[in-house]
Amino acid sequence: MSKRSSLLLVTVVAAAITASLLLYTQLLSSQKTAIEHIVIIPSGSFIPPEDWKAGELVFNNRYYNPSNLTINVGDKVKWINRDSVTHTVTDLSEEALFDKILNPHEYYTVTFSRKGVYIYMCTIHPWQGGEIKVT
Numbered sequence: 197m198s199k200r201s202s203l204l205l206v207t208v209v210a211a212a213i214t215a216s217l218l219l220y221t222q223l224l225s226s227q228k229t230a231i232e233h234i235v236i237i238p239s240g241s242f243i244p245p246e247d248w249k250a251g252e253l254v255f256n257n258r259y260y261n262p263s264n265l266t267i268n269v270g271d272k273v274k275w276i277n278r279d280s281v282t283h284t285v286t287d288l289s290e291e292a293l294f295d296k297i298l299n300p301h302e303y304y305t306v307t308f309s310r311k312g313v314y315i316y317m318c319t320i321h322p323w324q325g326g327e328i329k330v331t
């Protein structure tokens with residue numbers, strides 16, 4: 197192998213290593229910025245508000261805590277049922293991204309990969325309302 201082609205080979209290998217390192221660093225940093233947010237379904241959330249009217253969704257931390265959440269694209273939301281009865285997390289958007297039955301102490305995680313507003317509820321206790329804004 198001539199000196200010139202060896203030099204070329206070294207340059208190509210060095211460039212390939214640099215590109216891989218850059219990609220790897222980007223991958224690491226993108227993984228770092230994704231956050232998992234926790235929403236608790238609190239104990240006693242099966243009890244409706246005293247002044248509740250049928251068909252009304254109540255956005256109150258008594259039912260999903262927090263009931264209003266703003267997150268970034270790529271973030272996850274994990275719902276944990278800390279109540280003694282079964283609840284659901286049911287997305288009411290056209291996308292119907294999630295609809296999950298959660299028995300006591302079960303949890304469920306959704307990754308939000310698109311911007312939008314997701315209003316959700318519990319279909320068993322139709323006062324329980326939640327909102328996730330993905331920005």
Ligand SMILES: [Cu+2]
Nearest residue numbers: 283284318321
């Ligand atoms: Cu419920």
